[in-house]
Amino acid sequence: MTAPTDSPLPAPTTKAGQEGLDALLTHPGKALIGLDFDGTLAPIVADPQKARAHPEAVSALAALAPKVAAVVVITGRPADVAVRNGGFADVPGLERLVVLGHYGAERWEARTGEVRAPEPHPGVAAVRTELPELLDRFGASQGTWIEDKGRSVAVHTRRAADPQAALESLREPLTGLAGRHGLIVEPGRMVLELRPPGMDKGAALAGFAREIGAGSVLFAGDDLGDLPAYAAVDKLRADGTPGLLVCSGSDEVTELRERADVVVDGPEGVVRLLSALAGRLA
Numbered sequence: 001m002t003a004p005t006d007s008p009l010p011a012p013t014t015k016a017g018q019e020g021l022d023a024l025l026t027h028p029g030k031a032l033i034g035l036d037f038d039g040t041l042a043p044i045v046a047d048p049q050k051a052r053a054h055p056e057a058v059s060a061l062a063a064l065a066p067k068v069a070a071v072v073v074i075t076g077r078p079a080d081v082a083v084r085n086g087g088f089a090d091v092p093g094l095e096r097l098v099v100l101g102h103y104g105a106e107r108w109e110a111r112t113g114e115v116r117a118p119e120p121h122p123g124v125a126a127v128r129t130e131l132p133e134l135l136d137r138f139g140a141s142q143g144t145w146i147e148d149k150g151r152s153v154a155v156h157t158r159r160a161a162d163p164q165a166a167l168e169s170l171r172e173p174l175t176g177l178a179g180r181h182g183l184i185v186e187p188g189r190m191v192l193e194l195r196p197p198g199m200d201k202g203a204a205l206a207g208f209a210r211e212i213g214a215g216s217v218l219f220a221g222d223d224l225g226d227l228p229a230y231a232a233v234d235k236l237r238a239d240g241t242p243g244l245l246v247c248s249g250s251d252e253v254t255e256l257r258e259r260a261d262v263v264v265d266g267p268e269g270v271v272r273l274l275s276a277l278a279g280r281l282a
Contacts, residue, residue, distance in 0.1 A: 017261020020244035030215025039222035062093030104204025123181030152195035202228030220246035
């Protein structure tokens with residue numbers, strides 16, 4: 001299915017956002033398009049392993065990518081999982097796509113099809129072993145689900161009878177477990193992720209922007225883990241690089257909506273925005 005390219009571009013609600021959009025449209029060859037995966041390119045589902053990119057996401061990206069400096073997907077998932085679930089491999093038009101997995105610890109490039117990554121943090125293996133007993137001890141094993149991401153471990157509460165209550169009851173014990181093994185806890189939409197410090201989407205986005213010499217940056221996200229990327233765009237704007245912050249709208253997380261220059265209706269809205277950009281730059 002081909003994504004529509006005749007959708008109107010949404011108007012940014014801030015001056016900085018409008019400057020970011022104007023810079024992207026005026027000099028697209030210097031523009032970096034940064035995107036989260038879950039909740040941004042892929043709808044949120046109860047089982048994260050079943051998350052797949054919106055049916056029109058790949059065609060929208062393939063239409064836009066040749067017109068800009070680069071497209072980078074930054075996700076907490078392993079890079080190869082995001083590539084597989086997104087359907088990004090061997091797609092004409094996406095030859096320069098880069099996926100930064102595990103918040104930038106892993107890197108997949110479409111031109112080589114290979115993943116580069118350092119050795120995992122030893123604390124992750126320890127947490128992986130102790131986590132099931134901790135959930136049983138706090139009576140939280142019913143309805144929770146452990147996602148092993150290789151370089152991090154996440155506890156999902158979306159299937160629990162009261163997802164928010166389960167999340168709050170686990171926040172303190174999981175923080176203690178993470179701290180004992182040199183990890184931190186990153187909260188998200190009905191999920192608490194235990195991962196090494198220093199891994200965040202802000203550092204990944206800023207580093208990639210420097211690497212390619214981006215003249216403008218668009219970043220779209222939906223969850224608390226995307227706030228560091230928002231902060232990175234704010235810092236880039238303060239240093240003279242125009243930027244546009246896009247929120248893939250969610251009633252579960254309001255922080256991004258309040259800080260965004262543009263709010264769209266979930267992954268479908270993100271796809272329409274990407275398609276509209278591709279149409280304007282045709």
